[in-house]
Structure formats: C-alpha cells, structure tokens
Amino acid sequence: MTGWRRAFAGGCAAVLGCASPPMVRAAEDLADLDFEALAQVEITSVSRWAEPAVKVAAAATVLTGAEIVRLGRRTLPDTLRFVPGLFVGQINQRDWAVSARGFAAQFQNKLLVLADGRPLYTPLFGGVFWDVPAFVLGDLDRIEVVRGPGGAAWGANAVNGVIDVVTLPADRTQGAWVQATVGTNHRGGAVRYGGRLGENGAWRVYALGDDFSATRAAAGGDFGDAWHRHRVGFRWDGQVGGDRWMWQAEWFDHRGDSRLLTPTRAAAGQPVLFDRGTRGHGGHLLGRWSRPRGTGEEASKVQVFADRGRYRQPQGGERRDTFDVEAQHAGRTGAHRWLVGGGWRWSRDNTERDLPVRFDPPGATTTIANLFGQDTWTLHRDRLDVTIGLKLEENSRAGFEAQPHVRLRWQPVADTVAWLSAGRAVRNPTRFENDILYDSLVQPAGALGAGTPVSVVRWIGEDNVRPEQLWAYEVGVRRTGARWSAEAVSFVHDYRRLSDIVPATAPVLVQDEFGPLLLVPYRYTDTLSGQSYGLESAARFDLAATAAVRGGYTFGRVVQSTRVPGINEDFFERTTPRQIAFVRLETQPRRNVECDVAVRSVTRSRWAQTPGYVALDLRVAWSPLPGWSVEALGENLTDAGRTEFLGGADPRSAAIRRTVHLRVTWER
Amino acid sequence: MRGLRIIAGFLLAALAGASAQESGSPLRRVDRPEPVIAAYLVNFARHVVWPPGPDDAPLRLAVFGSDTFEGTLSQAAAGRTAGGRPIEVQLVGSLEEALSAHVVFLAPGAPEDAPAALARHGGGRLTVGLGPGFLDRGGMVELVLREGRMTFAVDLRRAEAAGLAISARMLTAAVEVRR
Numbered sequence: 001m002t003g004w005r006r007a008f009a010g011g012c013a014a015v016l017g018c019a020s021p022p023m024v025r026a027a028e029d030l031a032d033l034d035f036e037a038l039a040q041v042e043i044t045s046v047s048r049w050a051e052p053a054v055k056v057a058a059a060a061t062v063l064t065g066a067e068i069v070r071l072g073r074r075t076l077p078d079t080l081r082f083v084p085g086l087f088v089g090q091i092n093q094r095d096w097a098v099s100a101r102g103f104a105a106q107f108q109n110k111l112l113v114l115a116d117g118r119p120l121y122t123p124l125f126g127g128v129f130w131d132v133p134a135f136v137l138g139d140l141d142r143i144e145v146v147r148g149p150g151g152a153a154w155g156a157n158a159v160n161g162v163i164d165v166v167t168l169p170a171d172r173t174q175g176a177w178v179q180a181t182v183g184t185n186h187r188g189g190a191v192r193y194g195g196r197l198g199e200n201g202a203w204r205v206y207a208l209g210d211d212f213s214a215t216r217a218a219a220g221g222d223f224g225d226a227w228h229r230h231r232v233g234f235r236w237d238g239q240v241g242g243d244r245w246m247w248q249a250e251w252f253d254h255r256g257d258s259r260l261l262t263p264t265r266a267a268a269g270q271p272v273l274f275d276r277g278t279r280g281h282g283g284h285l286l287g288r289w290s291r292p293r294g295t296g297e298e299a300s301k302v303q304v305f306a307d308r309g310r311y312r313q314p315q316g317g318e319r320r321d322t323f324d325v326e327a328q329h330a331g332r333t334g335a336h337r338w339l340v341g342g343g344w345r346w347s348r349d350n351t352e353r354d355l356p357v358r359f360d361p362p363g364a365t366t367t368i369a370n371l372f373g374q375d376t377w378t379l380h381r382d383r384l385d386v387t388i389g390l391k392l393e394e395n396s397r398a399g400f401e402a403q404p405h406v407r408l409r410w411q412p413v414a415d416t417v418a419w420l421s422a423g424r425a426v427r428n429p430t431r432f433e434n435d436i437l438y439d440s441l442v443q444p445a446g447a448l449g450a451g452t453p454v455s456v457v458r459w460i461g462e463d464n465v466r467p468e469q470l471w472a473y474e475v476g477v478r479r480t481g482a483r484w485s486a487e488a489v490s491f492v493h494d495y496r497r498l499s500d501i502v503p504a505t506a507p508v509l510v511q512d513e514f515g516p517l518l519l520v521p522y523r524y525t526d527t528l529s530g531q532s533y534g535l536e537s538a539a540r541f542d543l544a545a546t547a548a549v550r551g552g553y554t555f556g557r558v559v560q561s562t563r564v565p566g567i568n569e570d571f572f573e574r575t576t577p578r579q580i581a582f583v584r585l586e587t588q589p590r591r592n593v594e595c596d597v598a599v600r601s602v603t604r605s606r607w608a609q610t611p612g613y614v615a616l617d618l619r620v621a622w623s624p625l626p627g628w629s630v631e632a633l634g635e636n637l638t639d640a641g642r643t644e645f646l647g648g649a650d651p652r653s654a655a656i657r658r659t660v661h662l663r664v665t666w667e668r
Numbered sequence: 669m670r671g672l673r674i675i676a677g678f679l680l681a682a683l684a685g686a687s688a689q690e691s692g693s694p695l696r697r698v699d700r701p702e703p704v705i706a707a708y709l710v711n712f713a714r715h716v717v718w719p720p721g722p723d724d725a726p727l728r729l730a731v732f733g734s735d736t737f738e739g740t741l742s743q744a745a746a747g748r749t750a751g752g753r754p755i756e757v758q759l760v761g762s763l764e765e766a767l768s769a770h771v772v773f774l775a776p777g778a779p780e781d782a783p784a785a786l787a788r789h790g791g792g793r794l795t796v797g798l799g800p801g802f803l804d805r806g807g808m809v810e811l812v813l814r815e816g817r818m819t820f821a822v823d824l825r826r827a828e829a830a831g832l833a834i835s836a837r838m839l840t841a842a843v844e845v846r847r
Contacts, residue, residue, distance in 0.1 A: 033707060041817065064700070
C-alpha cells in the first residue's frame with residue numbers, strides 16, 4: 001500500500017493542487033488527540049444528526065459541503081453528476097438536462113429542486129433553468145437528493161425526485177473566504193465575509209460572478225453560448241430565547257449570448273436565427289422561524305418567502321412573482337414520530353409576447369394549497385417501523401389531488417437497513433400543457449402538394465389536460481461497515497396521463513396577416529402512459545486513512561405506450577440512457593495534498609443517436625499555507641469534443657470537451 | 669460591468685474586514701461529528717477513575733438510542749485501554765441493558781428522561797449526551813457543537829455523587845464545570 005501511495009504521490013507531484021485542512025478519515029487518529037486538540041477539529045456537516053445515513057429508508061444521497069468542495073466542480077448540475085442515480089447531460093455552456101429515473105430532457109418536469117427550501121423550478125414548464133442557481137462553494141452545508149416521489153413532506157412537483165441545496169447557517173461561515181477560478185472556458189470569483197451580531201446572532205454577506213466563454217459547435221465554429229452571471233446576498237441567523245430565526249436575501253443578474261434557429265410564419269421554410277441572447281435578473285427574501293426541542297430536532301418551523309424574477313431565452317421567457325408560506329410541526333408520542341404541516345403558494349407570471357413560444361393567456365396566476373401529515377410508527381424498538389403519509393393538494397388550475405405513501409423500514413442488525421415503499425405522486429400541468437402556442441414546423445407553399453399554401457404545425461395548450469400520475473414502488477437495502485458502505489435500490493414506476501402533443505383535427509385553411517395559411521393543429525393531451533424500472537447502486541470503500549474509492553452504477557429503462565401517436569410517443573424511451581456509472585478515487589498522498597481521479601460513463605441514447613461516452617476528470621489540490629488552497633481541475637480530459645445531450649428546441653449540438661482550470665481559495 | 673464593480677467592492681470590504689479578524693485555522697477537518705464524539709468517549713473513559721472491578725474485565729462503553737457511529741466508535745476503541753482495561757463497545761436498546769455499562773452515550777432517539785433514570789439506578793456509570801440541555805436533564809457530560817467544533821461541559825457534583833472521580837486534566841478542558 002505504501003509503495004502504491006508513493007507512486008501516486010510522485011505522479012501528482014508534478015501538478016499543483018489543494019487541500020484545506022486535511023480531511024481525517026479514520027476515527028483511530030482522532031482518539032489519539034488530547035482534549036484541546038479535539039476541540040479544534042472542524043466538523044463540516046451535521047446533517048446526519050437529523051437522520052443517520054444508515055437508518056434512512058429511502059433512495060437518498062447526501063453530498064456534504066466538504067464532499068462538494070472536493071468534487072471541485074464549477075456549476076450545480078455538474079456537481080450532481082456524482083450523485084448515484086442522477087442523469088446529467090450538458091447541452092451547451094449554459095443548458096443542462098438533469099433527471100432521475102429516466103425522462104431525461106432539457107425541459108424535464110419531474111424533479112422538485114430547492115435551495116434552502118425555496119423551489120428553483122419554474123411553473124412555466126415544471127423544470128429548472130440550470131444556469132440560474134449559483135452558490136458560494138464554501139457556504140454549502142450539503143446537497144440532499146431523494147430519488148423517487150418525495151413523500152408527504154415535500155411540495156408540488158416531487159415526482160421522480162427531490163434535490164435540496166442547503167447552505168450553512170451564518171455562525172458556521174465566520175470570517176473571510178475568497179475564491180478565484182481561471183481556465184479554458186470559465187473565469188469566476190466568489191467572496192464571503194461573516195461576522196457576529198450580539199451574543200446569539202451571526203451574519204454573512206457574499207457576492208459571486210462567473211464568466212463562461214463559448215463552446216464550439218459540433219459542426220465547427222462558435223456555438224454562441226458565452227454568458228455571465230452575478231449574484232449578491234446575505235444571511236442572518238439568530239437565537240432569541242428558545243427560538244431560532246433566519247433571514248436571507250439574494251439578487252442575481254444573468255446575461256448571455258444564445259442563438260436559436262426556429263421556424264416562423266413570417267419566413268416560411270427558412271428558419272430564423274433568434275440571437276437576442278438570454279437575460280435574467282431577480283431576487284428573493286426568505287425568513288424562517290423554528291423552535292428546536294431538547295435533543296436538537298426541530299419541532300416547529302414556519303417559513304415564508306417572496307421571489308421575483310425575469311428570465312428570457314431566445315425562444316421564450318417569463319416574469320414571475322411568487323409568495324409562499326409553509327408551516328410544520330414534528331413531535332413524538334409514544335412509539336409514534338409524526339409530522340404535520342401545510343402550505344400556501346401564490347404565483348403570477350407574465351410571459352414574453354414577442355418570442356416564438358407564446359401563451360394564451362399571456363399572464364396567469366396559480367395558487368396551490370396543501371396539507372400533509374406523516375407518522376412513523378415503531379413496531380419493534382429501532383428495528384422495524386412503518387411510515388404512512390398523506391398530502392392533500394388543491395391547485396387553482398388543476399384541482400384536488402391526494403398523494404399517499406407507505407414505507408416499511410427494517411433494520412435487522414445495527415449496520416443494515418432494508419425498506420419497501422409504495423406511493424402516489426402527481427405533477428400538475430404547467431403553462432406549457434395548458435396555454436402554449438408554438439409554431440414548431442413551418443413549410444413553404446407547395447410543400448404538401450402542388451397549390452397548397454404555407455403550412456404551419458402549431459402546438460396548442462389545452463385546459464383539460466389532467467395532472468400526470470405516478471404510482472411508484474421501491475425496494476432497497478443499505479449496509480454500512482467501519483470502512484465501507486453499499487446500497488442497492490430497485491424501482492418500478494407506473495405513469496398514467498403523461499402529457500403528449502398529438503395531431504388534433506384535419507388541417508384548416510385560414511387567413512392571417514401574411515395571407516392564406518394551412519394550419520395543422522397539434523394539441524396537448526394526457527393520452528400517454530409508461531413504465532420505468534431500474535436498479536441504482538452506490539458504494540464507498542476506505543482503502544486507507546488517506547485513500548477512498550466511491551462509485552455509483554445505475555441501470556434504467558423507460559417503456560412508453562399510447563393510444564394516439566404524438567410527438568412524445570417514444571421520446572423518453574429514446575432520451576433515457578440505459579446505464580450511468582462513475583468511480584472516484586480520492587487520495588491524500590501528503591498531509592496537505594489531495595489527488596482525486598474520476599471516471600464516469602453514460603451509454604448511448606437513441607435520441608438523435610447520441611453516442612455513449614467515458615470521461616476522465618482529475619483534481620489535484622495543495623494547501624501551501626494554512627487557509628490557502630490551490631486546485632488544478634481537469635474535466636473531460638480524454639475528450640476532444642462530444643455531443644452529450646441534444647437540446648429540445650435547438651437542432652444544433654455543442655461540443656463538450658476537455659477543460660483545465662486553476663482555482664485558488666483563501667479563508668481566515 | 670456594474671456587477672463586477674459590486675463584486676470588487678465586496679472583495680475590498682472583505683479583505684479589510686479580514687485583516688482585522690483573528691485567525692483560527694483548524695488542525696483537522698471531518699465531515700461529520702461522529703468520529704469526534706467517538707474520540708471524546710474514549711478519552712472520557714480514560715479520564716475517569718473507575719471503582720475497582722474484576723481484573724482485566726473490559727470497560728463497557730454503551731450507545732443507547734440510534735447508532736449513528738457507523739463503526740467509528742469501535743474503530744476508536746479498538747486496541748485502546750482505560751486504566752489498563754480493554755474498552756468494549758456495545759449498542760443497547762433499553763435502560764436495563766445500559767445499566768451494566770461504565771460509559772453510556774445517550775444518542776438521539778434515547779428517551780428524554782434516560783439520564784435521570786440511569787442516575788436513579790445508582791452509581792459507577794458516566795452518562796454522556798448531546799447538548800444543550802443534557803446537563804439539565806440529569807446528565808453528567810454534555811457535548812456541544814459550537815461553530816463547527818465540539819466542546820463539552822461537566823456536572824461534577826452529579827459525577828461525584830455516582831462515585832466517579834474525574835481527572836483534573838479533563839476538568840480543565842471542559843468549557844463549563846458545575847460544582
């Protein structure tokens with residue numbers, strides 16, 4: 001082992017890298033410390049307090065703040081590549097497709113993505129503009145990912161999974177933290193300063209900026225996707241008596257190039273280049289009150305936020321205002337641990353009217369009210385329990401839905417937990433399904449036969465599209481030893497009323513301002529159904545105190561069926577790759593040097609014949625002085641340019657290729 | 669450009685503030701509290717003068733409640749001794765099982781009244797738990813996480829009432845000692 005380690009150290013020595021204080025892996029090292037030294041050990045996450053990993057009876061992964069730093073990625077979706085069971089496809093410099101359990105698409109709509117409990121997905125299409133969320137790396141507490149329906153305690157849209165990004169309380173981010181990243185396609189900087197306010201209060205302010213240069217188009221030339229963003233914010237945490245308070249506010253600004261070839265009625269047969277770029281800005285204010293119980297579990301919590309933002313892409317955009325309040329109370333009565341709560345959300349949008357994707361009506365307001373309850377009943381002390389939950393949701397647009405779930409957890413021995421679960425989840429129709437007007441194909445006069453006028457395939461939203469429905473079944477097992485852990489989860493998802501776009505009626509001849517027009521209407525329906533099934537596995541093994549391997553392997557498949565042929569008929573079957581895998585080797589050859597290698601692979605997908613790939617990433621980190629860290633980050637090192645995922649609206653593909661970045665972090 | 673200027677302003681403010689701030693660079697970093705708690709528990713066992721027991725009988729360290737250690741406690745105790753006695757780790761599920769242990773760690777999930785109940789059952793046993801509030805509930809040693817670091821407080825009266833003598837070394841390191 002020593003020889004192997006030395007060889008690795010030698011290999012790394014040529015490169016500069018980073019390590020803030022060394023991560024200690026083995027408990028035996030710590031037991032040699034005296035009391036004073038123990039009191040100096042920094043603990044970067046307390047997430048497992050809430051529910052120790054070995055006990056969580058769900059397909060859940062927690063990336064701790066330290067793990068996120070060590071992954072050394074530069075954007076949130078890129079970090080998620082190392083969560084077992086998630087598919088991440090980079091479309092271009094700015095756009096990403098992220099999904100769990102199949103249904104990969106740029107405009108995927110089945111994940112609930114949150115930051116500190118505030119949803120990041122837009123009700124416009126139910127998905128996330130992945131270029132918007134940005135965080136100061138040193139302020140992240142953890143990223144929690146739950147695959148499968150989120151259960152009763154999570155809000156709307158938690159169909160195939162929940163991703164929650166949690167930032168640290170201000171008292172854990174004291175002092176200054178500065179980071180700069182420079183490299184082949186990205187320059188970025190972030191700065192944070194935190195201080196104390198009174199006896200029981202702490203605050204931080206932060207700012208970050210990123211400047212991404214354009215990727216190359218697969219067909220050659222500049223893809224035209226350079227962009228930049230800025231973000232400033234603050235957070236205050238305080239304690240008044242037994243009550244904890246938190247306030248945070250953020251403002252962001254976002255601007256970039258983007259080009260989109262899209263058909264228009266005005267220039268039939270000749271797609272028009274929309275190159276007015278992407279722009280966005282917005283902000284939010286969030287407050288939270290909680291009262292913890294003796295053991296530190298939060299017993300009561302009320303959270304309220306207001307969010308306002310504008311986002312405009314070449315094909316469409318929106319301005320949106322959201323107000324949300326939610327309350328929950330957790331308690332314990334005998335053998336029952338329970339949770340009850342409710343929430344109310346008001347969301348008003350106003351869509352862009354001069355872009356290809358339009359909506360009728362252009363502005364809309366939706367309110368969602370929900371009540372939820374969950375009870376975990378311990379049948380046999382710490383060994384066997386059953387959780388039953390129910391969420392009732394009333395959506396002003398889609399009506400009333402009940403989402404029940406049941407979960408049986410069995411922990412036969414202390415280091416092993418197994419579970420069985422079944423649950424129903426729904427996804428409410430978005431503005432796309434209800435109100436869209438989009439000319440997806442325009443053909444010149446004569447294209448459909450001699451004498452025919454210009455023809456247009458127009459997607460038309462329908463008010464009567466019902467919510468998508470999922471029944472999900474899952475079985476899983478997790479085992480944790482002193483130096484290793486492994487888990488395997490198998491799932492079957494049965495979807496009904498998936499939305500599709502189907503030819504509605506025979507073409508109609510109409511007159512518009514440009515003359516006669518053959519209109520081919522396609523309407524949104526809920527006629528699609530489908531199943532997905534798969535196996536998700538993950539493992540970690542500590543080779544030595546200074547070396548560990550972790551990896552994930554996922555197999556998944558989507559099978560669709562429909563009564564009416566339509567646009568999405570077999571779309572998700574084709575976009576979902578069968579297999580996703582990654583392996584990371586993390587080593588610490590010297591006290592202040594970390595050297596990590598990752599290999600990840602995705603098999604081909606039939607969507608646009610996207611080939612599979614194997615990518616190699618390398619990170620070397622070096623801490624020359626206390627508080628300083630220098631990292632060399634290499635991504636896609638073996639790739640000269642590949643198409644990773646093809647966007648929904650843009651027929652062109654960007655070349656995802658090797659990048660090398662240098663990152664310097666200083667904290668005190 | 670405006671954004672860049674805002675960031676530059678923040679940067680300057682942060683640097684100015686930072687130079688006035690005291691630095692405290694940690695020696696080590698762990699990504700969860702359990703290994704630190706495990707190390708503390710082993711250290712506590714070594715800094716208590718235990719009532720004499722049978723020669724070579726192991727010193728029992730029990731975890732009552734949810735076992736969140738995932739092996740780190742066994743690892744910390746492996747090959748270590750307290751007063752010449754090997755340290756043995758066990759997971760217990762009831763108050764009765766905990767009675768036979770020397771050090772009882774009351775993990776999350778243990779009944780709220782467990783420290784007081786253990787104290788009622790007589791001496792010779794050190795109770796350790798997570799604070800704040802553990803001492804108020806009848807515990808002897810309370811571990812508290814403050815700004816990412818684990819510290820502890822001791823109720824010396826209660827420990828002495830249980831017939832335990834705690835080393836001066838351990839009392840000096842405690843952030844609070846109730847006498």
